[in-house]
Amino acid sequence: MSRSKIQNNIRRLRFDAGEMTQQELADKVEVSRQTIVAIEKGNYSPSLELAFRIARLFETTVEEVFEYG
Amino acid sequence: MTYQEKQNIVNMGSGILITLIYAMIIYNRHADGLFDLTQDYRSWGIAFLIFIGISIVARIIIQIIFHIFNAIATREEDVPKEDERDKLIKLKATRNSYYAFTGGFIISVIALALGMPVYGIFIVFVISGLLSEIVDNSSQIYYYRKGV
Numbered sequence: 001m002s003r004s005k006i007q008n009n010i011r012r013l014r015f016d017a018g019e020m021t022q023q024e025l026a027d028k029v030e031v032s033r034q035t036i037v038a039i040e041k042g043n044y045s046p047s048l049e050l051a052f053r054i055a056r057l058f059e060t061t062v063e064e065v066f067e068y069g
Numbered sequence: 070m071t072y073q074e075k076q077n078i079v080n081m082g083s084g085i086l087i088t089l090i091y092a093m094i095i096y097n098r099h100a101d102g103l104f105d106l107t108q109d110y111r112s113w114g115i116a117f118l119i120f121i122g123i124s125i126v127a128r129i130i131i132q133i134i135f136h137i138f139n140a141i142a143t144r145e146e147d148v149p150k151e152d153e154r155d156k157l158i159k160l161k162a163t164r165n166s167y168y169a170f171t172g173g174f175i176i177s178v179i180a181l182a183l184g185m186p187v188y189g190i191f192i193v194f195v196i197s198g199l200l201s202e203i204v205d206n207s208s209q210i211y212y213y214r215k216g217v
Contacts, residue, residue: 031152043216047153
């Protein structure tokens with residue numbers, strides 16, 4: 001499976017948000033920890049809804065969390 | 070290994086085991102002359118219906134045993150909730166399993182056209198049913214590991 005062209009800054013945003021763990025983020029956006037791991041690795045592109053939930057949690061925009069290209 | 074990967078391995082193993090054991094039982098009954106699978110198509114219908122019932126009950130029991138053993142081994146009693154990635158993986162795996170079963174159906178129709186006896190279709194159905202399940206579970210394992 002080829003990696004997605006969508007990159008993300010979730011790891012950095014988690015670090016900036018008081019070293020939030022993957023499990024804490026997963027619980028807050030209501031997905032499994034494995035899904036957060038897959039998104040961070042670029043193995044899964046989340047739905048628009050989940051992308052917005054993650055962005056809102058970090059009080060930023062979707063473009064700040066995800067980059068295309 | 071994640072819960073879903075372990076569950077798929079258990080599903081695949083139990084599917085193969087249940088089908089092989091039941092096929093052996095039916096074949097032995099046929100060999101003993103209790104019914105003739107080459108002529109009596111009603112027997113095939115009954116055998117399939119009983120198989121569906123046995124398969125469902127056996128799988129439920131195997132799943133319960135799996136949950137108990139998994140909870141003891143990992144000390145995690147809760148079953149992970151299904152999220153959007155799980156649903157997408159299941160959808161893609163189901164699509165792959167339909168391809169496998171459709172392939173089996175087409176092969177059986179071609180074989181019938183080439184003169185294979187009618188009971189051969191039922192055998193191909195059983196094999197393609199088992200193959201489609203293997204494709205379903207192995208696809209899920211693949212997508213969980215490599216990404217979707």
